[in-house]
Amino acid sequence: MAPSPQPVAQRWVAVDWQDLPGWGSDELLAAWPALLGNCQRPAAGWAEFCARAALQTPADATEATLFLMKHLRPWRVASGSGDTGLLTGYFEPQLPASRTRQGAFQWPLHALPSDPALRRLPRRDIDSHPRFAALELAYLDDPFALLQLQIQGSGRLVMRDATGAERISRVAFAGHNDQPFESVARTLLARGELRDASWKGLSDWARNNPAKVRDALAVNPRIVYFREEPLTDAGQGPRGAQGVALMPGRSVAIDRSFIALGTPLWLDSTEPLSTTPLRRLVLAQDTGAAIQGAVRADLFWGWGDEAALQAGRTKQPLRLWALLPQGVTP
Structure with a gap:
């Protein structure tokens, strides 16, 4: 050190x-x-x-x-x-997730691209870029849960395997796209579209305004990339910058x-x-x-x-x- x-x-x-x-x-x-x-x-x-x-x-x-x-x-x-x-x-979010895109699980989290030019693309371009499909690790059912996960930098995904058994894995911070962070909640508040800036308030807004969600998220061009890790001990937190x-x-x-x-x-x-x-x-x-x-x-x-x-x-x-x-x- x-x-x-x-x-x-x-x-x-x-x-x-x-x-x-x-x-x-x-x-x-x-x-x-x-x-x-x-x-x-x-x-x-x-x-x-x-x-x-x-x-x-x-x-x-x-x-x-x-x-x-x-x-x-x-x-x-x-x-x-x-x-x-x-x-x-x-904190470390613990969120329901799916290994495949299905039903409400439409919001992907991505692995770190190996191509530096691809890695630096802003959020709006990532959503429609064909090369990012191969980098999708899992899917969440709430776009603001995904944003929360990216802000916190790590989290636990609760998924069910083929037998229906619940499995929990961890996704850890792997990098970001070098774009500036902008507050989506602050922008929605300024526009008068949102009154409750809590995560619940944002999720409620997304459910009531599905056609506006992607444009709202695009206000924040920063994307955080993840790597998946086995959760060998559910009583341990994620590794911080010190490596412990x-x-x-x-x-x-x-x-x-x-x-x-x-x-x-x-x-x-x-x-x-x-x-x-x-x-x-x-x-x-x-x-x-x-x-x-x-x-x-x-x-x-x-x-x-x-x-x-x-x-x-x-x-x-x-x-x-x-x-x-x-x-x-x-």
């Missing part, structure tokens, strides 16, 4: 453990698997800590807390505009211009739609085009309907502290 970029040193301030709001109250045993997973691909300067952590089996949260305090040091993350930023959320499986409630996407992948972070925010404190250890294991700035994190909530609700509700103030090995500076 590359070390943290130089500008970070101007924005991080060494602090004491007592400066971290709620430190000692987190159930760190729940985060321990994610911490060890982080060590599968340790960043520069983390080898000794990871070797020590691999030998530990903390009996309780207190023992885990004391271990981290002994071997790590907290640094407050700040930007030029202060130390308060934004926390948002994301994301853990619900413990993995975050960050701006790697400011924070290196693999960095443990202490998060201070609130629960979605609440004033209840949300203070916990999380791991910087992913990135995202919309995640920009030093004090900025996107919390991975997991998969399914409840995770989707939590992710959609998450948009609140955030403070961050990075935990680095003793002797390592940003």
Whole structure:
């Protein structure tokens, strides 16, 4: 892993453990698997800590807390505009799909084209291009579920095999067409065609306006391409930018211009739609085009309907502290 970029040193301030709001109250045993997973691909300067952590089996949260305090040091993350930023959320959609185009399943997701010129075509041209037929991995029954899948970057497809048995596979981010992202919902709101910009509201609009759907989607020229992966463990999240499986409630996407992948972070925010404190250890294991700035994190909530609700509700103030090995500076 590359070390943290130089500008970070101007924005991080060494602090004491007592400066971290709620430190000692987190159930760190729940985060321990994610911490060890982080060590599968340790960043520069983390080898000794990871070797020590691999030998530990903390009996309780207190023992885990004391271990981290002994071997790590907290640094407050700040930007030029202060130390308060934004926390948002994301999730892994779980969607009904079909291996073949049939009935309502008319909306294809595509594999990455090998031809660079083909890969860069905007959404409107892809829909009618004959060479994309061979790249169709599966079909969804909702055009805005497809858009949701492309925005989240990965998802689970629920399909039935020839025997009628339910099979779940994962589609992971394989690339995009280098076109700019434009919000379909914002455009429909501006036109007065939409009042509810939630995913349900968009899906309802599509069902009521089938003739307008393709033109509406074409507002966003960006296409995300996928690769299909076996889902060997339904309890594991998708692999993030760090290359390790994301853990619900413990993995975050960050701006790697400011924070290196693999960095443990202490998060201070609130629960979605609440004033209840949300203070916990999380791991910087992913990135995202919309995640920009030093004090900025996107919390991975997991998969399914409840995770989707939590992710959609998450948009609140955030403070961050990075935990680095003793002797390592940003």
